[in-house]
Amino acid sequence: MKLYSTNNTALRVSFKEAVFNSMPQDKGLYMPVEIPQLDAEFIQNIEQYSLPEIAYKVASVLLKDEIPARDLKALxxxxxxxxxxxxxxxxxxxxxxxxxxxxxxxxxxGARFMSRVMAYFLKDGEQLLDVLVATSGDTGGAVALGFLGVPNTRVTILYPEGRVSPIQELQLTTNGQNIRAIEVKGTFDDCQTLVKQAFADDELNARFRLTSANSINISRLIPQTFYYFNTYAQLKKQGFSDVLFSVPSGNFGNIGAGLLAYKLGLPVKQFIAATNMNDTVPRFLESGVYETKPSVQTYANAMDVGAPSNWIRIMDLFNQDLEALKKVVTSYRFTDDETLAGIKEIDQKYNYVACPHTAIAYLAVEQFRKENPQDNSAAVFLSTAHACKFPDIFPAHIGAKIEIPEQVKALESKPKHAGQLGIDFNAFKEYLLSKA
Structure with missing residues (x-):
């Protein structure tokens, strides 16, 4: 598997190099030179395969000979x-x-696949791998657990002060070992900017072996394609062939993975990018003008992203052809009031408790159906996080239905350990150097 930079299509690097470097020096993002097609027979019989079997098939087609078959399957x-x-x-x-x-x-x-890929490629005696990650809520917890105890790695998680839920913060700050957290007095966009500045800093790159665990890393994107194929397989068992996906979208890695699956041959009829009021992409699809803006805080905090990094990957998948993209992707935005109304509606109609991100994806399905009343596709909206992570959002009668998983109960007795920083890059750089 060879990859290029979205800022330099002539560049060629291996999958291993892209995983460890995370982001090209030209500040683009890595993309596969070739997007192969999964064979038609596999797609036609996909309902016969389990999730791990589907994942192995997709990964082996994309990665080719980067990881031997037996090792890839075990991973x-x-x-x-x-x-x-x-x-x-x-x-x-x-x-x-x-x-x-x-x-x-x-x-x-993404986090578990990436951590195991990195551990596979790391050799005994190599320089410590420093993983930097910005999180608006869920990425940090997944990365922390994915890398916890992985030899020869150290993870630094930056999260915005007061903008993650209490459970999300516990998942970031109670791990210890090779995981450390920094509470930043700013937004997710500020955290993401600090991480990107670190990758561009010559002194830090000379001192540390830096990589990212954010969705800018190609090894996060690949495993997220697996569940799109697996969902199609589950629906095909039930007799559906026309499927649309509604995806809660913040940094646009999740829907980017869905569109990569589409380019690999998954027969999806429509993708819906569902956003909160951080609506850079809906505005772009309406106006043709791509204009980022500072992120605003909402109930759906994992989607509070004003400058979505992965949008350049999506445009790259469609060769910068906005009209071609709009045939496959539509987008809607929703306010906090609408999100709360969506949570109540899902509970009333289906007796189902949905987190705010999930509710936004549901609302987007309903909006699409209003605008396309003749469409008979099976509509799948993605539930991206357990409702227990957002206890303060729900009305009491809905919140009472949420079952708290045992791993969450265990977190509540652990002490919080986190550094505190502002948004000044020099202070972050000094933190990294002083903790070397």
């Missing part, structure tokens, strides 16, 4: 050891539950 069996069930709500409406991994969020797919 996937270890990383993807939990389910992603499709729950039927009515005859044409389904929710894809992606919160059954250890951190109770969809990002377990």
């Amino acid at each position: 996937i069996d270890d990383a993807i050891n939990f389910e992603a069930p499709v729950v039927k709500l009515d005859e044409k409406t389904f929710v894809l539950e992606l919160f059954h991994g250890p951190s109770l969020a969809f990002k377990d797919f």
